Amino acid sequence: MNTSQSAVEDILPLSPLQEGMLFHSGYDQDSRHLYIAQFSVDVRGALEPARLREAAETLLRRHANLRVSLTHRKNGDPVQVVRRDMPLAWQESDLGHLGEQEAQARAEELTAQDWELGVDSRRPPLVRFTLLRLGPERHRLLVTAHHILLDGWSFALLFKELFTLYGTGELPPVRPYRAYLNHLAARDRTAAETAWRTTLDGLGQPTHLARGARFRPAAPPRTSPSG
Template sequence: MTEGQAERLASLSDRRRELMTRLLAQKAAATAIPRLPRTGAPLECSHEQRRIWLAGQATPEAVPPNVTLGVAVTGELDPARLSAALTALVARHESLRTRYTAIDGLPYQVVRAAQPVPLELLDLTCLPEEEREAEALKLSLTAAGERFDLTHGPLLRLTVYRLGPLEHRLFLVCHHIACDGGSVGLVADDLAALYSGSDLAPPPDPQYADYAAWSVKRARERAPGRLPYWRERLAGVEPVFPRIPHKAGTGRGSATTAVRVRRDVVDGLRQTGPATPFTVLLSAYLILLHRLSGRRDLVVGMVTTGRGRRELEPVVGCFINLVPLRVSLPGDFPALLAQVKEAVAGALANEIPFDALVSGIGGHRLPGVHPAFQAAVVHRDDPAPPPGWEGLRARVWEHEVDDASFDLGLTATPRGEEYELALTGRLARFTPADLTDLTGRLLGILRDPAV
């Protein structure tokens, strides 16, 4: 019930209030996400889960990187208490104890009963004190890239690096099929609360498996009416970059370089629109792609989250979707901002799951070329400081994980009075030196955005 509805109810007579309450309850029940029975039988996967699973079967390097959470804590850490908190966290969120099985070539999810989750403790105090932090960083970055067994699980690991009696680094790694970037804050909050013995609300209801079945049904209903928009919008699209030839010795994996730009630089460009920071940064990225490719007709991917309903806010799972944006660059920056805003609005109004979009528009697929787009942009929230851990001082211990899903990706993250702009490129196309040059060029575009 919204605040306005509550106010209207309070002003009614008892009889009319009872009637309106009943009507609102019926309306909410009619639109609510149905709860599925948990019988142990396989349940339908969401489009997001299916896309990640199928990518892993065909091209493992196309799977989004694992989701990570790093927390540095100072104080008397109790490992047994932390282990119990981790087990309670997994019991609370079904997606963290879900396994996957193939039926007729498609994935289905099986929610397992809650059980203890192993916690690994690595004692680095045998090393010289000045080397311990660097070694913990090195080990955690390796752990971030480790593979998970989707059939047997578990799909998350928590490692504690002991740097001293009162210094520890907690590093949680989770497969992207079970947890996305928007869920990391939920995981961090719940883990801290469970460690501290704080009272939590009841477990989320619905859980992710309920959302999965509901979202697939909704996409099935919406797709026929929205596919004509995408067929027209993406007609005649050509890859931004030429296909990478498969040659011996070609670089594998990806690399990332980052640069920071002050908020006032971005805010100054916003006034020429007006526009949001995302629109400004995306427009600058499009200019960079134009200068790289020589093309003015460009398609980039925008990463969105499908957590638009209030009952989904406390749910841990994978809600991300990929949405193509096609923009024809005009001759000046204010006009580009207007075109980008129009493209974003049209894409979001017609959004459907990316795999349904790709299969629905058909067309010839080029081997080694990502469907619909090769470049993508992600706008993340400003990382919040870690919540209070009883008896401990905590701070964010961040790790960037390279995403090799695209030839070139831009991740924009607010950092106080600045934006961090990270470019991740496939080493088959860009060298680390190339990426360093590109971040400098992107910064130059923001300072002087001549199209």
């Protein structure tokens, strides 16, 4: 690891699910689309972009697992390094000078471009925000992240906290992510492996590829609901 020690807040292990995602992300070094989660929210009414950006910055300071870079120790073990100085990846585009239909079409183009940019697990930050102004009181907030940080359930929490911070700015103290990792470490892993081995025994047969077939990792379908 070559991260400056002054910028490091903590060094955490990965959860088993995160380890699997990191392994598959590194399997195809050219893929930036293997584990991407992309969600958008349409906002109607007056919006203060600077205030929303400040709320996003507060969100990053609040949650250590949103400020991680992924690397390996000298012995090969994967770890996530929590950085104090992780920059907020934030972009704004003003499409308000366009007509409504043209602004909507351009917003779809920018959303697709953001998806094509992908998220490289080797190059943090692993979450980014894009605010599109579609009109005087119409905005779209696009959030794209590596699935190793967020899933659909936690994305809902992210948006809830983000707009709470934008509004009242008050949230209860967050439980450290390390507490969850400590919970996982305290479990009887051998017993869990035995239980799953017994449960899955005999359920499936190995998959055989046709002669001469070439395997390529498949990217998951894009998810981008509007709220």
